[in-house]
Amino acid sequence: MCASSYVVGPGHRLRVDVSSSNFDRYDRNLNSGEPFGTGSAAVVAQQLVHHDREHASHVVLPVVRRG
DSSP states (O other), X not given: OOXXXXXXXXXXXXXXXXXXXXXXXXXXXXXXXXXXTTOOOOOOOOOOOOEETTEEOOOOOOOOOOO
């Protein structure tokens, strides 16, 4: 994930989207094993996010107070 910075106002909410794609930053990946950017047969990717005690997934959001 690339570094980013946003100002989130009081009462606003954040959403996290999980994807196996970052087109158009990177060539498309059709999940078929064909070379990136040249394949023609797409295979649906499945994402798995662990969220139990044994696999504690998390997102770290540092808070920077302005002025």
